[in-house]
Amino acid sequence: MNQLVATQGRALLAGSAQALNTRQYLTFMLAGETFGIGILCIKEIIEYTGLTEVPMMPPSIRGVINLRGAVVPVLDLSVRFGKKSSDVTKKTCVVIVEIRNEDQRHVMGVVVDAVNAVLKIAESEIEPPPSFGAKIRADFIEGMGKVNGKFVILLNVNQVLSTEELGALGQAAQSAPATASALAA
Amino acid sequence: MFKNLSIKWKLGTLVAIMLIALAALGYSGWVALQGAAEDIVEIGTNRLPSVQGLMAVSEGQTAVKSATLAAAIYENDYKAQQDFNGVLDLRKKAWNNINAGWKIYEPLPQTKEEAVLWKQFEADWADWKRADDQLGATISSLAGNHDEKTQKTLFVNFYKEFLGARPLFNKAEAALNKIVELNIALGTDTVKTSIEESATAKRNLLITGLLSVLVSIALASFITLAVTRPLALAVDTANRLAEGDLTVRIDATSKDETGQVLQAMKHMIEKLSEVVTDVNSGAQALASASEEVSATSQSLSQASSEQAASVEETSASIEQMTSSIAQNTENAKVTDGMASKAAREAAQGGESVSATVAAMKQIAKKIGIIDDIAYQTNLLALNAAIEAARAGEHGQGFAVVAAEVRNLAERSQVAAQEIGELAGSSVELAERAGKLLDEIVPSIKKTSDLVQEITAASEEQSSGAGQINSAVSQLSQTTQQNASSSEELAATAEEMSSQAEQLQQTMSFFKLAGTGRSAVARA
Numbered sequence: 001m002n003q004l005v006a007t008q009g010r011a012l013l014a015g016s017a018q019a020l021n022t023r024q025y026l027t028f029m030l031a032g033e034t035f036g037i038g039i040l041c042i043k044e045i046i047e048y049t050g051l052t053e054v055p056m057m058p059p060s061i062r063g064v065i066n067l068r069g070a071v072v073p074v075l076d077l078s079v080r081f082g083k084k085s086s087d088v089t090k091k092t093c094v095v096i097v098e099i100r101n102e103d104q105r106h107v108m109g110v111v112v113d114a115v116n117a118v119l120k121i122a123e124s125e126i127e128p129p130p131s132f133g134a135k136i137r138a139d140f141i142e143g144m145g146k147v148n149g150k151f152v153i154l155l156n157v158n159q160v161l162s163t164e165e166l167g168a169l170g171q172a173a174q175s176a177p178a179t180a181s182a183l184a185a
Numbered sequence: 186m187f188k189n190l191s192i193k194w195k196l197g198t199l200v201a202i203m204l205i206a207l208a209a210l211g212y213s214g215w216v217a218l219q220g221a222a223e224d225i226v227e228i229g230t231n232r233l234p235s236v237q238g239l240m241a242v243s244e245g246q247t248a249v250k251s252a253t254l255a256a257a258i259y260e261n262d263y264k265a266q267q268d269f270n271g272v273l274d275l276r277k278k279a280w281n282n283i284n285a286g287w288k289i290y291e292p293l294p295q296t297k298e299e300a301v302l303w304k305q306f307e308a309d310w311a312d313w314k315r316a317d318d319q320l321g322a323t324i325s326s327l328a329g330n331h332d333e334k335t336q337k338t339l340f341v342n343f344y345k346e347f348l349g350a351r352p353l354f355n356k357a358e359a360a361l362n363k364i365v366e367l368n369i370a371l372g373t374d375t376v377k378t379s380i381e382e383s384a385t386a387k388r389n390l391l392i393t394g395l396l397s398v399l400v401s402i403a404l405a406s407f408i409t410l411a412v413t414r415p416l417a418l419a420v421d422t423a424n425r426l427a428e429g430d431l432t433v434r435i436d437a438t439s440k441d442e443t444g445q446v447l448q449a450m451k452h453m454i455e456k457l458s459e460v461v462t463d464v465n466s467g468a469q470a471l472a473s474a475s476e477e478v479s480a481t482s483q484s485l486s487q488a489s490s491e492q493a494a495s496v497e498e499t500s501a502s503i504e505q506m507t508s509s510i511a512q513n514t515e516n517a518k519v520t521d522g523m524a525s526k527a528a529r530e531a532a533q534g535g536e537s538v539s540a541t542v543a544a545m546k547q548i549a550k551k552i553g554i555i556d557d558i559a560y561q562t563n564l565l566a567l568n569a570a571i572e573a574a575r576a577g578e579h580g581q582g583f584a585v586v587a588a589e590v591r592n593l594a595e596r597s598q599v600a601a602q603e604i605g606e607l608a609g610s611s612v613e614l615a616e617r618a619g620k621l622l623d624e625i626v627p628s629i630k631k632t633s634d635l636v637q638e639i640t641a642a643s644e645e646q647s648s649g650a651g652q653i654n655s656a657v658s659q660l661s662q663t664t665q666q667n668a669s670s671s672e673e674l675a676a677t678a679e680e681m682s683s684q685a686e687q688l689q690q691t692m693s694f695f696k697l698a699g700t701g702r703s704a705v706a707r708a
Contacts, residue, residue, distance in 0.1 A: 024574055026567065040575065044568045093564065118570045
């Protein structure tokens with residue numbers, strides 16, 4: 001353990017030297033694709049339990065959870081990305097993120113299929129987002145990180161979880177479900 | 186043509202001729218006899234009675250005369266009236282005789298000469314009768330007279346009448362005698378004639394008899410010959426036939442019964458020849474056929490022996506088959522036992538596998554728990570890393586700890602995963618094993634069923650083999666019977682052949698016409 005701590009300490013020291021070039025991202029799986037979010041935005045990761053559904057909410061909002069007494073809304077990213085809602089497995093986690101928007105700090109939860117690891121990705125290994133080919137709206141994407149030869153889509157949490165958009169989405173959704181339900185009926 | 190008359194007619198002719206001869210004889214005899222009879226009748230009824238009658242008359246005349254004369258005895262007897270009556274009676278008697286004789290003669294036929302003489306006699310007689318009547322009257326007067334004188338007178342009359350009557354008496358007597366002589370002469374003539382006639386007749390008869398005898402003999406001998414010769418021929422032919430000589434030739438020339446006999450015999454010989462020829466050929470055919478039968482029966486016997494041998498082989502093979510089937514059944518039973526045991530063991534294995542699988546699943550569950558623990562630890566480590574990152578500089582030590590924890594968590598997760606994989610693979614293996622065992626069980630069951638089927642089939646086979654065995658043994662028996670029957674057949678054929686030979690030998694007794702002995706010798 002000591003040896004390990006020492007090694008890790010050296011690595012961290014080395015890493016801290018490049019602290020400005022290396023950022024840590026939490027990688028997770030969503031709908032079969034690996035995404036990443038910077039850990040500075042992340043508060044914690046908890047398991048997907050105790051979700052309380054709230055009616056009359058936009059479909060991307062799955063519900064709310066009780067996080068040590070606080071009410072945290074939980075967002076379904078796949079719905080947010082326009083895909084269908086992902087199934088709940090035992091690996092499903094809720095990533096509690098904190099977004100800063102107009103000096104307001106909102107705590108939200110994001111449902112992910114699985115949490116992988118915390119990775120250090122150098123800035124040199126981050127590519128700018130592509131202008132085409134992604135199924136997701138490009139403003140979501142902060143960049144593409146190269147990890148082990150594969151790309152990880154680094155998400156811009158603030159964009160992903162922008163409240164205005166959510167509000168707009170919610171209003172649109174409020175009207176949409178009615179028509180959708182009318183059509184379905 | 187006479188030859189062709191039937192014997193009946195021939196004999197009839199003979200008989201007719203003999204009858205004709207007989208008739209001729211008879212006729213001539215008859216005629217002769219008739220003539221003789223006539224003569225005898227002539228003599229008997231005419232001459233003799235004539236003579237008799239005439240002689241009676243003559244005697245009577247004489248008796249009258251003597252009786253009348255007897256009266257003279259009593260000339261001097263004056264008491265002799267009775268005697269005179271007696272004389273009268275005598276006269277009466279004599280006259281009765283005369284009358285009787287007259288009655289006898291008068292109706293008889295007379296010749297011319299005799300008639301003349303008779304007429305004459307009648308006249309003479311009448312004369313005498315008148316005189317005699319006178320005498321008679323005189324005597325009756327005397328009878329009624331008791332006077333001596335009258336008597337003397339009467340006697341004088343008597344003597345006168347008597348003397349007067351005497352020449353009349355003689356005349357009449359002579360005439361009578363003439364008639365008698367004539368009759369006698371006639372009779373003698375008749376006798377002579379008769380004798381001559383009889384001699385002639387006898388001669389005729391003799392000649393006729395001889396002729397007819399000769400003719401009869403001739404005809405009879407002819408007929409006899411006509412009959413006996415063909416009969417002798419027939420006898421001879423029959424004898425030759427009896428000796429077997431069928432070559433006799435018969436010429437039947439006549440058409441009477443003997444001819445027919447000969448014709449019939451000829452026919453018979455022909456037919457017999459035919460029959461014998463047929464029998465000969467038949468015997469020959471029989472001999473050859475019996476030889477064939479003998480050969481066939483021998484080959485049959487051989488074939489039967491071969492069949493018996495092959496049947497024996499078959500029987501042996503079937504024995505082997507039966508034993509192998511029995512073995513099969515045993516093996517099948519053993520296999521069935523083994524299959525049942527295997528099924529049980531497979532079931533047990535299946536159970537063990539299920540238990541293993543269950544245990545594995547338990548392990549997996551437990552591993553799952555460990556995995557969860559690892560995961561949660563990972564999460565904790567992540568959270569710790571996040572907190573450490575947010576803490577910045579101060580959280581670096583914590584970050585290290587968090588990293589270590591994460592490593593541990595990773596390791597345990599990895600280990601748990603590996604264990605889980607192992608368990609999973611084990612479960613997989615066990616499940617596969619279980620599936621295989623499960624697959625085995627029905628296979629084993631099927632094997633067991635099949636083995637039972639095999640057993641049943643083996644038993645059927647066994648029973649079938651038993652049936653075949655019995656059938657084969659029956660076949661063997663039948664074959665043996667066949668063999669013995671064919672032996673018998675061979676023997677019978679031999680006998681038949683010898684009998685056919687005997688028949689041929691017997692038939693060789695007959696010598697056939699046209700073929701001679703060669704026909705027989707060929708057999």
